[in-house]
Amino acid sequence: MNSVVSTSATAVFDEQRANEFAERIAGTLDAGAVAVMLSIGHRTGLLDRMAGMPPATSAEIADACDLNERYVREWLASMVTGGIVEYRPQGKAYQLPAEHAASITRQGSLGNLAVYSQHIALLGAVQDQILARFESGEGTRYGDYPCFHEIMAEDSGMTVLSQLFDTLLPLVEGLGERLEQGIDVLDAGCGRGRALTAMARRYPRSRFVGYDLCAEAIEYANRVVEREGLDNIRFEVRDLTDFDDRDCFDLITSFDAVHDQKDPGTLIGSYFRALRPGGHYLMQDIGGSAYLENNLEFPLASMLYAVSCCHCMPISLGQGGKGLGTMWGWETAEAMLIDAGFNSVERNTLPHDPTNVWFVSTKE
Secondary structure (H helix, E strand, O other), X not given: OOOOOOOOOOOOOOHHHHHHHHHHHHHHHHHHHHXXXXXXXXXXXXXXXXXXXXXXXXXXXXXXXXXXXXXXXXXXXXXXXXXXOEEEOOOOEEEOOHHXXXXXXXXXXXXXXXXXXXXXXXXXXXXXXXXXXXXXXXXXXXXXXOOHHHHHHHHHHXXXXXXXXXXXXXXXXXXXXXXXXXXXXXXXXXXXXXXXXXXXXXXXXXXXXXXXXXXXXXXXXXHHHHHHOOOOEEEEEOOHXXXXXXXXXXXXXXXXXXXXXXOHHHHHHHHHHHEEEEEEEEEEEEOOOOOHHHHOOOOOHHHHHHHHHHHHHHHHHHOOOOOOOOOOOHXXXXXXXXHHOOOEEEEEEEOOEEXXXXXXEEOO
């Protein structure tokens, strides 16, 4: 009788590789802690204040920010060991180098990456809720995330508001002239409405509407409108799941507000129907690929997948949606725009906004 002998190769344990990986994980843990401390430094104003200070003691820094010295001193220790702040033992003085301040302060010439550190802190705040969803498969609601719209408003301030008139609106040929003459504009998923309010100030002959599901964000936007006395703009709390307005807008914008919806494809189709012939849809969304292997070198990819796991995917699932997630892919977005009926779909990537993609779609 013939017998079959099975053999299996015994994996060789590479001790050097294991040690290198352990060091990498230790570094990841350290970097994660620094990210949370960056968030605290951003929200307290410590980073901004230190950017304009000469070397100073913890007491001087705390006084300048009207904060408790003991907490400030411990925060500074984390910033020093994390390579963010420099320390001079003689005199026990701390300083934030200008080269560092350039990318982690509100006035930084390279933008403010400290804004995104708030996402790391937020992920920790919702960890228990997400752990429960891993078992139940259920989704979440926007109200489950503290300060989410505040964070997104800051993000929008850097990627949208700062470039709105010089870079973004000019992506649509002739749009500036049309806005000056007077057209109807919708910002779908407007959040606190900072971009739309800026347009309303700039173009008093045009008419602006902002819709968002979050009542807190809309209340904030309406307070700004009332305070400034703007009469060409209105904000409403509105669930766009069954949005079915027809032929009533000349421009629709959505800034990072599609991928976490219940059904992005259907929603984009409703925007197409809401546009008048000749109208445009300007859409900003995450610029990663739908294919994981294409995102290995994508900026902040790991953080974006983490945000997706803890926010964008469960938010969609919580609405009964597909849960496509943050990294749904520009390929997916482009296909949905074409399927919706847009005659022309142009994809743009911009130097100031490396993690997003900008689509200009036209209804002829």
